Amino acid sequence: MGRVRQKECDRCHILSKVLYRVQLDSSQQWWFICLQCWQQVSDNNPYYVYGGTWKARKRR
Numbered sequence: 717m718g719r720v721r722q723k724e725c726d727r728c729h730i731l732s733k734v735l736y737r738v739q740l741d742s743s744q745q746w747w748f749i750c751l752q753c754w755q756q757v758s759d760n761n762p763y764y765v766y767g768g769t770w771k772a773r774k775r776r
């Protein structure tokens with residue numbers, strides 16, 4: 717108990733408690749990226765698709 721689950725950003729490989737599930741390019745591959753990367757890739761990106769948010773906390 718008390719251990720925080722974290723996931724690694726697929727783009728910059730920083731551990732984060734919240735990641736955004738997005739498509740970044742024409743490959744239609746899903747990425748899990750951190751807030752910083754999300755701001756970068758969502759800006760002026762015609763391939764950007766938002767697919768939800770991953771959070772470390774479990775659903776109840």
Ligand SMILES: [Zn+2]
Pocket residue numbers: 725726727728729730749750751752753754
């Ligand atoms: Zn990142």
